[in-house]
Amino acid sequence: xxxxxxxxxxxxxxxxxxxxxDELSSAKRLMTHxxxxxxxxxxxxxxxxxxxxxxLVLVYDELRRLAASxxxxxxxxxxxxxxxxxxxxxxxxxxDQNPSFKDRAHFFxxxxxxxxxxxxxxxxxxxxxxxxxxxxxxxxxxxxxxAPSADDHLLAVNEALDKxxxxxxxxxxxxxxxxxxxxxxxxxxxxxxxxxxxxxxYWTFSRAWLLNEIDG
Amino acid sequence: MNGxxxxxxxxxxxxxxxxxxxxxxxxxxSCAGDEELRRKVEALLKAHGRLGxxxxxxxxxxxxx
Numbered sequence: 001x002x003x004x005x006x007x008x009x010x011x012x013x014x015x016x017x018x019x020x021x022d023e024l025s026s027a028k029r030l031m032t033h034x035x036x037x038x039x040x041x042x043x044x045x046x047x048x049x050x051x052x053x054x055x056l057v058l059v060y061d062e063l064r065r066l067a068a069s070x071x072x073x074x075x076x077x078x079x080x081x082x083x084x085x086x087x088x089x090x091x092x093x094x095x096d097q098n099p100s101f102k103d104r105a106h107f108f109x110x111x112x113x114x115x116x117x118x119x120x121x122x123x124x125x126x127x128x129x130x131x132x133x134x135x136x137x138x139x140x141x142x143x144x145x146x147a148p149s150a151d152d153h154l155l156a157v158n159e160a161l162d163k164x165x166x167x168x169x170x171x172x173x174x175x176x177x178x179x180x181x182x183x184x185x186x187x188x189x190x191x192x193x194x195x196x197x198x199x200x201x202y203w204t205f206s207r208a209w210l211l212n213e214i215d216g
Numbered sequence: 217m218n219g220x221x222x223x224x225x226x227x228x229x230x231x232x233x234x235x236x237x238x239x240x241x242x243x244x245x246s247c248a249g250d251e252e253l254r255r256k257v258e259a260l261l262k263a264h265g266r267l268g269x270x271x272x273x274x275x276x277x278x279x280x281x
Contacts, residue, residue: 081274182274201229207267207270
């Protein structure tokens with residue numbers, strides 16, 4: 001995990017209080033968060049190191065909320081689609097405020113990192129449950145119990161990714177954006193400021209590197 | 217460090233475009249006696265050969281089909 005990131009994963013703070021679904025308060029919350037996100041993006045651009053962390057927490061919270069409602073609506077076995085979640089979070093938190101190109105980049109970096117946390121946390125919880133934990137279905141983490149191998153695979157990729165980031169930081173960032181953030185090659189190339197063909201080459205390289213690390 | 221990373225990626229990327237018969241000579245030439253680099257690139261090429269759909273599905277896409 002990125003050392004500059006500290007998210008309360010086990011007991012996420014819910015400022016609205018548990019179970020409150022009042023529409024008015026939900027709309028109010030969203031408006032507050034929208035302006036929060038915009039302020040944070042501006043602060044990141046101005047070089048405030050704390051703002052990046054704050055944005056990450058905000059995005060994590062929103063993604064988690066979206067994921068929970070998605071999984072509650074749909075059939076068992078439904079999985080989380082990073083692309084859809086990240087783009088929905090973007091619309092909800094930043095919307096059509098015509099953000100700058102740099103704001104988009106900051107947002108997608110934060111959302112890829114948040115999505116990574118969310119998916120890894122979920123995979124770890126499911127793994128813990130399988131190893132003798134309880135099966136009480138109280139949260140979205142428990143709703144969809146996928147094949148054990150899928151979670152093990154995800155955790156192995158994540159661990160290898162930490163190693164990749166030591167030797168090849170830019171390529172590891174690309175993997176986060178593409179794999180965990182669900183961004184396209186075009187979006188990734190914009191965020192990282194590289195050409196689309198370079199992004200494709202880095203992706204191929206990173207996949208080979210990670211596979212070799214996992215079972216080389 | 218960054219230079220090493222770039223070089224490794226560049227050689228790997230280029231090697232993929234070269235037929236397997238000519239690859240040996242290409243690696244010999246471009247790694248120029250750097251055994252560590254050559255070992256890394258060769259391991260990557262081997263891994264590339266068995267990539268299949270590794271990581272092409274979204275991380276939670278196991279139940280998609």
